Amino acid sequence: MDQFLKKNLSIISFIFIPILFLWHPNWLGIMGTQPYWPLFWLLPWSMIYGSINGLMVGLFLGIILDSLSIGGGFTHIPGLILCGIWFGRFRISDNNFVEHFRYGLLCAIGSFLCGSFYYFQFLIQDFQNNQFLLFIPSIKNVLAQVFLTGLFAPFLCSQLLGVFKRSK
Amino acid sequence: MLNIRRIYNGRWRHNKQKGILFIFLLFLVFVRFSKGSFYKDFYYYISKPFWPGQFQRDVIRTSLDQELLIKSKQLENDNNRLRELLSLQRLSDSDTISAAVISRKNGSWWRQIILNKGSKDGVEVGSPVIGPGGLLGRVKNTSFLTSTVILLNSPESKVGVWIDRVQTHGLMVGTGNDYPKLMFYTKDVDVKVGDFVSSSPASTLLPPNIPVGIIQSVDAKSNSNTTVNVLLLGKPQAIDWVQILKVEI
Numbered sequence: 225m226d227q228f229l230k231k232n233l234s235i236i237s238f239i240f241i242p243i244l245f246l247w248h249p250n251w252l253g254i255m256g257t258q259p260y261w262p263l264f265w266l267l268p269w270s271m272i273y274g275s276i277n278g279l280m281v282g283l284f285l286g287i288i289l290d291s292l293s294i295g296g297g298f299t300h301i302p303g304l305i306l307c308g309i310w311f312g313r314f315r316i317s318d319n320n321f322v323e324h325f326r327y328g329l330l331c332a333i334g335s336f337l338c339g340s341f342y343y344f345q346f347l348i349q350d351f352q353n354n355q356f357l358l359f360i361p362s363i364k365n366v367l368a369q370v371f372l373t374g375l376f377a378p379f380l381c382s383q384l385l386g387v388f389k390r391s392k
Numbered sequence: 393m394l395n396i397r398r399i400y401n402g403r404w405r406h407n408k409q410k411g412i413l414f415i416f417l418l419f420l421v422f423v424r425f426s427k428g429s430f431y432k433d434f435y436y437y438i439s440k441p442f443w444p445g446q447f448q449r450d451v452i453r454t455s456l457d458q459e460l461l462i463k464s465k466q467l468e469n470d471n472n473r474l475r476e477l478l479s480l481q482r483l484s485d486s487d488t489i490s491a492a493v494i495s496r497k498n499g500s501w502w503r504q505i506i507l508n509k510g511s512k513d514g515v516e517v518g519s520p521v522i523g524p525g526g527l528l529g530r531v532k533n534t535s536f537l538t539s540t541v542i543l544l545n546s547p548e549s550k551v552g553v554w555i556d557r558v559q560t561h562g563l564m565v566g567t568g569n570d571y572p573k574l575m576f577y578t579k580d581v582d583v584k585v586g587d588f589v590s591s592s593p594a595s596t597l598l599p600p601n602i603p604v605g606i607i608q609s610v611d612a613k614s615n616s617n618t619t620v621n622v623l624l625l626g627k628p629q630a631i632d633w634v635q636i637l638k639v640e641i
Contacts, residue, residue: 246495246506250629256498256570293504298548346547361569 233391234269237384238281241265242288252376257368259376260335262289262304267311267331267377268385272392275312282308298345303338310334316385327381332374339366475600489513489636494538498629503546503566504532505628507539507636515539515636518597523634525625526603527551527591531636539636543628544604545572553604554592558582561592564604564622571608571621581618583607589622599639 229236244261252258262285270278286301293300311330317323343362491513495506509515511534519531521541529549532542542549549566553574560583562576574589587607593600605622 246497248495248497250496250498256629258497361567365568 231391234388237387238265241285242292245289245292252372254368254372255364257365257372259372260331260338260369262300263307263331263334263338263373264377264380265384266304266308267327267334267381268388270308270311271314271316271385272388273312275309278308278310278312279305280308282306298342298349300338300342303334303341306337306341307334324378324382327377328374331377331381332370335373336366336370339369471600487638489515489638491515491539491634491636493628493632493634496628498543498545503543503549503568503628505529505541505543505634507541507634508537509636510534510537510539512536514638516638519639520591520598520602520637521634522602522637523626523628523631525627525631526605527598528626528628528631528634530597541634544624544626545570551598551604552592552595553589554594555581555583555587555589555607557584557587561594562589564589571623572605573611574607574620574622576618576620577616579616579618583610583618583620585609599637 241262248258250256266278266282266285269281282304283301286299286304289300289304311334314326314330317326343366346362489509491507491509493505494508497504505521505528507515507521515531515534517531517533521528521531527544529541529543529546530551531539533540544551544564544566545568546566547568549564549572551564553562553564554560555562558581560576560581562574562581564572564574566572576583585607589604589607591598591600591602591604603625605624608621608623611619611621
């Protein structure tokens with residue numbers, strides 16, 4: 225049983241991403257905005273298994289999160305796929321400090337990409353009415369999310385990377 | 393010697409009595425012209441310890457609440473009767489489902505709550521959801537055991553509302569922050585900060601007159617429309633229990 229858990233811990237931890245997404249703990253947020261949870265899992269996974277695996281997992285995550293979010297016609301998939309491919313191009317560094325800094329930076333940029341994709345979808349779909357109303361709140365949401373994702377990434381990604389390495 | 397002293401004392405007393413009488417008369421004149429204000433103010437201070445206390449105030453408040461409740465019930469009955477005559481939507485107490493909030497996303501893009509009642513309990517897509525304060529949103533989709541509610545401040549939410557003071561309809565659009573925008577498609581609307589926003593009496597999607605919010609600020613008017621910011625009365629970030637209204641749509 226222990227062996228099974230150790231081997232499949234990365235898959236098991238994948239199941240908890242939607243739970244975190246739904247849990248949405250307010251005390252971890254700023255101005256009601258949360259970190260972009262899926263990136264914390266996607267970054268170490270893609271760094272270990274490469275771009276193609278990153279693409280696949282980005283797609284799976286996007287499908288799951290789309291089914292949990294209301295947004296009719298809005299999707300997480302393009303942002304997560306792009307991040308999966310991009311994260312897969314990085315290799316793990318031996319320098320611990322640089323590595324932690326890189327987790328934060330990569331996740332923050334990834335979060336900015338995903339947030340911007342979501343905002344562009346609003347702009348395109350709602351182009352004919354009211355899209356100008358969303359501008360300031362959207363910037364606020366994107367920036368808060370970028371900050372929080374970058375802040376939590378070094379700690380969470382390094383832990384998950386250790387788990388994935390052990391279960392590889 | 394004794395007689396002289398007695399005569400002297402008598403005069404003094406006589407003068408003193410006259411003086412007192414004079415002062416008393418002056419006092420009466422003062423009371424008359426001040427319309428007894430001195431007495432009233434004096435009574436204010438001496439009666440203060442015996443004023444009706446907290447208990448009596450509570451009794452009166454309870455009575456007032458009961459009176460208002462009865463009046464409200466009578467008005468509701470009248471309203472239902474009139475709405476029936478006009479073939480508009482009605483709502484009764486038996487048409488609500490109580491549900492607990494099991495997931496809450498009231499920040500960022502996805503502003504939604506998930507409730508612990510689903511299609512098993514008769515929840516239908518489109519049903520309005522209210523909480524303490526007023527309208528929170530509408531049911532977007534249901535599973536067997538849960539239902540997902542799109543909140544009024546979500547960017548996908550668009551609800552027709554009504555400003556009672558100026559008798560005007562508007563479209564309330566979520567913007568992804570805590571203050572949805574209310575749009576009037578005319579620039580000549582006399583809306584003011586503090587105006588009460590409720591669901592439209594002519595709505596076919598929502599029951600009438602559900603409190604929604606209060607106008608917080610009025611944006612600069614453009615050539616074609618007026619936009620205002622609305623402070624919602626229902627606070628999804630703090631509500632644990634809600635009511636789902638069963639309305640035939």
